[in-house]
Every structure is written in structure tokens, then in C-alpha cells.
Amino acid sequence: MPYIRGKEVKETPREFPANEKMWNMYVVQAKARFRVFPSPTASSWVRAQYLQAGGKMVSQKSQVDPRFIDWKERADDEKRQKEKKVIKKQVKHSAKKRNTGDGQFR
Numbered sequence: 001m002p003y004i005r006g007k008e009v010k011e012t013p014r015e016f017p018a019n020e021k022m023w024n025m026y027v028v029q030a031k032a033r034f035r036v037f038p039s040p041t042a043s044s045w046v047r048a049q050y051l052q053a054g055g056k057m058v059s060q061k062s063q064v065d066p067r068f069i070d071w072k073e074r075a076d077d078e079k080r081q082k083e084k085k086v087i088k089k090q091v092k093h094s095a096k097k098r099n100t101g102d103g104q105f106r
Contacts, residue, residue: 015057017050019068026050 002009017023026046027037034042051057058064 013059015059016061016064018056018058018064020070021068022053022055023050024070024073
């Protein structure tokens with residue numbers, strides 16, 4: 001368990017929005033409303049607005065109703081993750097210096 005200031009802290013269970021489309025609508029509003037996103041203030045505002053509008057939080061993604069899943073957003077997230085992996089691989093390979101044979105490393 002993690003410690004904060006020498007005291008043991010219990011981990012809070014992770015929660016997911018049951019209606020991803022409505023959650024994403026409030027995230028877009030928060031990005032327009034707050035100068036910095038994500039931030040604790042903006043995130044708590046999104047959660048408060050979502051719950052006030054009748055949204056519910058679930059403990060597992062498998063409990064999310066498929067009618068409310070934002071498939072386009074999920075596909076975009078997966079695409080971004082793949083691009084990040086490709087960029088990391090390119091950086092790792094390009095960081096190696098090679099001996100060109102003329103006494104210089106490039």
C-alpha cells in the first residue's frame with residue numbers, strides 16, 4: 001500500500017462512466033471552460049456535471065451499456081496509443097550513434 005506522510009493510504013477503487021458519450025460531452029465543455037485540462041478542478045467539475053445530469057459510475061468497463069459507448073472516441077484513443085508506440089520506437093532507434101568509418105559518430 002502507498003504511504004503519504006508516513007501514513008498508510010488505501011487505494012480508492014477505479015470508476016468508469018456508464019455513459020461515455022455524455023461524459024465526453026462534459027469533457028469537451030471543460031476543455032473550453034478551463035485553461036488547463038486535465039486538472040483536478042476541471043476533472044471534478046466534469047464529474048459533478050455528469051452526476052448532476054443523471055450519469056452513473058461503474059466499477060468495471062464491462063458494466064458499461066454498449067448503447068452508450070462512444071466507439072469513435074475509443075477508436076481514436078487506440079490509434080493515438082499506437083502512434084505513441086511507433087514514435088517511441090523511432091526515437092530509440094535514432095538515438096543510437098553509428099561509426100561511419102571516418103572517425104566520426106553520427
